[in-house]
Every structure is written in C-alpha cells, then in structure tokens.
Amino acid sequence: MIDNVLSVKNLSISFTENNKVKKVLHNSSFSIKRGTTLSLVGESGSGKSITSLAIVSLLPKNAVLKGSIIFNQNELTNLNEVELQKIRGNKISFIFQEPMTSLNPLHTIEKQIGESLSFHQNLFGQARKFKVLELLKKVKISNPETRLLDYPHQLSGGQKQRVMIAMALANKPDLLIADEPTTSLDITIEKEIISLLMEIKKTENMSIIFITHNLRVVREISDEVCVMQNGKIIERGITNNIFNNPKSIYTKKLLNSEPKGFKAKITSESKCILEVKNLKVWFPIKRGFLKRTKGYIKAVNSISFNIHKNETLGIVGESGSGKTSVALAILKLIKSEGIIVFQNHNLKQLSNIENLWFRRNAQIIFQDPYGSLSPKMTIEEIIGEGLDIHEKHDNNVRHKMICNVLSEVGLEKNMVSRFPHEFSGGQRQRIAIARALILKPSLLILDEPTSALDVSIQLQVIKLLQSLQNKYSLSYIFISHDIALIRSVSDKIIIMDKGEIVEQGNTRSLFLNPKSNYAKSLIYASNLD
C-alpha cells in the first residue's frame, strides 16, 4: 500500500479544561490514496475540523493526541516543530472556509503567494514573480498580470478563494486539506471553485481531504466518504455505496434531511394580503466636499409582487442581490420608495395606531439565531417583549401565553427563565419563531431562517414552520440562497440578481422550465435531483 498518501490509525483527541477531560475524537481511522478525494461529512461539532488540524499538529496546547498519523511513510506525531514546519504548507496544504480573513489585508497578492515560495523553495525577485504568475494562471484568475499588485479587498470572494488555492498549490503539495472551502461562496461560484479543484487534482496528481456539511457537493466530487458524528466515524466507504445504500441510521437521517421536491400545492385561491409595486431601495453615494449625491447603489430596483393568504413566496438570489433589503423595506426598517399595500393599508400613510397594528401583523425571523436574541434577557422577557407593547395582560395570563407559544414551537415550558446562550442554534431559532408567533401575525418574513443550522435541524425547523402555516393560515416570505430548500417550501418564487427580478412565477413551472439564462445557471449549479 505504498499508494496511501496519508493513513490515520486509531486517532483520539481529548481536551483538558478545568481538570475535566473532554474527548472530541474517538479512535478514528481512515486513509487516502494518491490522486483521490476523501470527504469528511458531518454536522457542526462532529469533529471534522479538529481531525484535519490534528494531521498537521495545529491543535491547541491543551489537546492530547493518541494514535498514529502516517504521511508518505513518515510518522507525523513524532516530529518536532521544525520538521513539521517543513511539511506544513509544503507537502500538506490548507484551504480555509473564510477567504475574507485568511488573507492578510495589508499584503499584495504577489506577496501573499510568494511568501511560502521564499520560505520553502528559496525563490526571490523575478523568479518568484514568474512562479506566482504561473500559479495565478493555473487557478484561472482573469488578467493575472494586473492582479499581482492588488490587495485582498480588491478581489471578490471567489477570486480570494482562487488566490488561497494558488497559495496552497505553491509548493506542489501531495495532500490538500480543504476545510469547507466553498461554504461562504455563492452557488455559481462554488461550482466554479469545485471544478477548478477537481481539475487541479487531476493535473497535479494530488490528494484532497474535503471537509464539508454539504452532501450535494460530496456526492459530486469525492471518491470516498467518512460520515462523522460526535467525534466518531460512523460510516466509511465508496461515495456511491454510501449514498445509494447507507448502513447507519445517522447517515440515512442525514440523507433524508436534504430538502427535496416541491411543496404540496394549496388549492384554494385566497385574498391578497401584501402587494408591492415598484419597490426601490437606493443608497446614495456621496462624494466631495459638500457630500453631494453622485449616484446610487441600487440595492432593490423596481420590484413588484404580491402574496396571498396562506401562501409562501420564495425569494432566491446570491449574496448582494437585494433579498434582505426587500425584507427590511417591507417592514419599514430601511427607507424605500414605491407602494407597499398590506391588507388594504398603504404602509407609507399609516397613522401611529395603524403603525402599531402593522408592527404586530408583520414579523421577521433573522438568519443568525445567535445574533437575533438579546443575550442579557431571559426567554420570558424576550418572548413577552412584543406582548407588552401590543396587549396588556396581568402576569399570570402573560406567563400562560408564553408557555403556550413555547410548547407550540416544540420547547419545554420550564425554559422560560433561561438565557439564550443555554440553547442550541435550532432551539434559538424556535425561540425567535415563538417571539413572532405570540403576536399572531398574518405575514412572517423568514430571512435565511435555517442557513446557520445543520441539515437535520433545518428539516425540523422547516417542518415546524409548515405546520404553523397550515394551522394559522400564515403567509411567508421565505428568503434563501439555497435553491433546493426554496423549491421545497414555496408556492411562488422570485429569482433576484443585482437588485432586480430576473424571473418570477409558480415554483413548479419555473423550475421545470426556466426562461432566463441566470435562472438556468442557478438551477444547474445547485445539482438538483
């Protein structure tokens, strides 16, 4: 088995903190052959990243490591820091999730990539510049000559990730560890980066360990898969076997959690509750001494749509397409132009009392369940806050209402006196839903409500939202970048790009028969089944 680039045997990692030993990885073994891709799949906290860091001994000081890691016939666990330095960034390279923070903002692209060339290959001056150019061409950055002296902020997210890949390739590594390299990228760019990685793998005969939570990507690229849960490798094998014939319950659950298919159609035609006409959100660009407006950033440009009762409208688009601005504009949280009619009231001409009525009837759930709950308030205070404004109740009734809404979203009643930090992401999102629900709104705007959650939790939250919709005839505006998810939850769909509607219509007909090129590329990139 000389062909094994890396083999990990019985690797266990534990942390000691406050005299408590916490085991984060149990007896894991896997190996990877030259020129193949191994995916580590699992939900957050399953020990994927810690495994990859352990391979190059980048663990924190309080970590204890047992087992063996053999890389090119060398036992890595016995090496000292100096010897490890020669391997790290040289024979084993890393790509991290966040390209924004992985590049030093004060160095030019040439310097970023050249640094490891100087360190590991003693290249300087013209020779180094030539090599950097060659690498940039390899990762297909447009106009590499002009990019050399650019700084990271001048590049887009996808370009930054390309630069990261160029840095990783600089010393012709045998093994590339990619830790969620495309998670923060838009779906079309994700597609490009992944095909770039696969191409480079072939030409350089390199092995890749691909860490991700995204099953669709795994299926597309990897030869072998390790499914991880709670620091254990649950299942290991050839990709197709795992996907077509999963053995463990967890793998089955994970596969079933992927959003699939279309939403069941609601037949009855009901009354329109929100009508938006020519909505514009323009941010002025001010320049010069007197701060005169020189132009506008058109975050949302002339958008019209309407939503009926008991209906879900999906808004899908890549980052910067203006999805969230639409949501904030409808809720009057940012300034906008155009006509918004909510249940026969023009939102631009509301009296104070009508305004309160509107605030009660339209609610929003945000993306980040950690940021949307005030950390210093108890659950009862958080959920009761809206209640205090819109309805006055004595403490007993109030407490009872809060308990009822908590059980409605699937939480225990005795949680009322706890603080947000004691809850998991999924539970926090339920609390946020409870906060909105207690006011009995008719319109709920969901701004990427599940994108910070693991897939199995995502499925639970989506199911909860759907049962609530059926029970209370709610209307949803569901904003997401995840095409498969949007398809599975919405009746109507809007595809946005650069602040404008590219395509709009019934979900099923739009997906089966997209008209615009952009919609086609988006649907193609998301590998729908």
Add this chain to the structure above:
Amino acid sequence: MFKSYLIKRRIYNFKSNRRAFWSLIIFILLFVISIFSEIIANERPLIVNYKSKLYFPILNFYSEKTFGGDFKTEAIYKDIEVQCLIISGGNNQCWDEPEIQLKKNSSNSNNEKGWILWPPIPYSYNTINDLNGAAPSPPDKNHWLGTDDTSRDVLARIIYGFRLSIFFAIVVTLISSVIGIIAGAVQGFFGGWIDLIFQRIIEVWGATPSLYIIIIVAAILQMNFWLLVILMSLFSWTALVGVVRAEFLRARNFEYVRAAKALGVPNLKIMYRHILPNAMVATLTMLPFIITGAIGSLAALDFIGYGLPSSYPSLGELTLQAKNNLQAPWLGFSAFFTFAIMLSLLVFIFEGLRDAFDPRKIFK
C-alpha cells in the same frame, strides 16, 4: 442563570486580583471612616454629662447658659472655663480659677460630678487652635500631623478633605456619566445629521479651555461646592460620549435590535433595554479616568487659588500651604501621602474592575 453567573464570574475575577481586592477594602474602610468625620474629628464633644443629664453637642445646639454660664451663644467646649462648669456641675468658682477647680473635682467624687466625652481628634477642620509657638506647628501629641499656617489641625483637615474630594469626584462622575451616556446614546442610535451636528458641537466644546472658564466664573461669582461641581461636570461629560456612541452605532444594526424594532418596541426602550447593557463595559473602563481626573482638577484649582474658598477642608489648599511653608515639611508630606494613597487605591480598584469585566482575560 446567565446574569448571576456573569456577576459571579466577575466577582470571582475581581477577588482573584489581590491588589485590587485589598485596595477596595482599604478604600471602603477609609471612606466609611471619613463619612463619620464629625464623630472622629470635632471641636465639640460627643457626649456631655451635666448634672446627671446627657447632652449631645455634636448634634444639638446648647448655649453656655445650659451649663450655668452667662452667654446665650453656643458653649465653647474648648474653653477651660466651660469644661470646668460641666465637670463641677456649674460651680461659680470656675470663672476665677478653672484649673484648680478641675483638679479638685477630679480628686473628690460627689454626685454632681459631670464628664465630657471627646472625639479621638478634638479639633474640626476649621478649628483655630491656641498654640504656644508659631503656626504652622510641628506634629506633637495634641496635633498628630501638626497644624497649618492658620493653626488648624492638619489631620482633621485631611479627614474632612478626603471625604470632600471623594464626594466631589463621585458627584461629578455621576453627573457627567449620565449626560455623557445620554448624549452618546442619542448620537449613536439615531446617527445621520443628529450625530454630525452633535459631533461638531462636542468638538468645539471640547476645545474650550475649561480652566479659564472656571477662573472667569470664580472672579464673578462666589465659588462654592455645587457651583464647582456644575462647572466641572460641564467639561467632563464629553469623555464618555465617544465610547458610548461607538457602542450604540455598532449595536443599532444587531439583529436583536432589528427584531425589537420589527416588534414595534419604542426607540427609548430599545436603547435602554437592548443596547445600553452592551455599552456599560466600555463606560466602566472610562470611569476611573473621570474620577481621578475630577480629584486632580479639584486639587489643582484649590492649589492655584481658584477652587473652593479657604473655609473648605481642601487638600489642594494644604498643598499650596506646603509650598509656601517649606520650613514645615509635615504639610508637604501629609498632602503628598494623602494624594498618593487615595489615587493609587482608586487606580488599583478600577484596574481590577476593568479586568474583571474583560471577557477575554483569563484568571487562574
């Protein structure tokens, strides 16, 4: 519980900083003592027993007549004649030969005998003492730290002066924090034009030479404690605006603030309930500078003679006397050590407090 956990953790962190913890204990001890200055250093006795009846001169007014004297004015307890009258129970012979009468009374024991309980330091800050030598007089068994150049007891003046300084600093800090936090909150939360205009106003205000303004006001009006508090607060509130504004500017786009807005929570409530707790840590790091700054400014103003009138027990004035009377080093030493100890204690305490609030600091 998150709240109690946080508080516990902070208290624990503060306690594990030994220097800060002991500084706090010493400071509290000193401050409590100085709060009861009237009992510790006073020219009037704590309790007088006259003809088997108890009198409390530090609380009430008693004329000399009460003790068998001639005047309707307040009894001057320091006078040996008055002391003789009290102890002998109103013996008329006290007017002629008080020393002899006092001695006589201490030897025989009749029922009429009275007594006087003096505070540990039988001088107030403004008691002008009869000295045998010239003022300032060096420390002796009557005046533990000597007297100043108007022959007032230095220790009594320090005890009262310590209280005055701390009280002044606390009031100024309180007023300027309240104004500063409100101004910073309004600027940060609303942003835009309000922010822009207030920023310029603060810049102009901050550039005003506060010392000259105080000197000019001192020349027009009779200076007193509250006037000085107002003048100082007028110029020190800007210190907090920057940090509070920055915190509000950051937090107003937090999702939970947006969520609160979407619920229809009024702005004032959002500012108070959701954002202010975030700004408190930043505020706390600025407080020590305001407190020590206020103490320093008060001392400086007193030193140059534009602060409180000389009837106040001012530490700055003591320093000025020390400068004018270099032949009396006890004045200088007393002033120096009082300031050094007071400011060091405060700095240590706040340093500990700031570290205790720092979530990134790790304590063993």
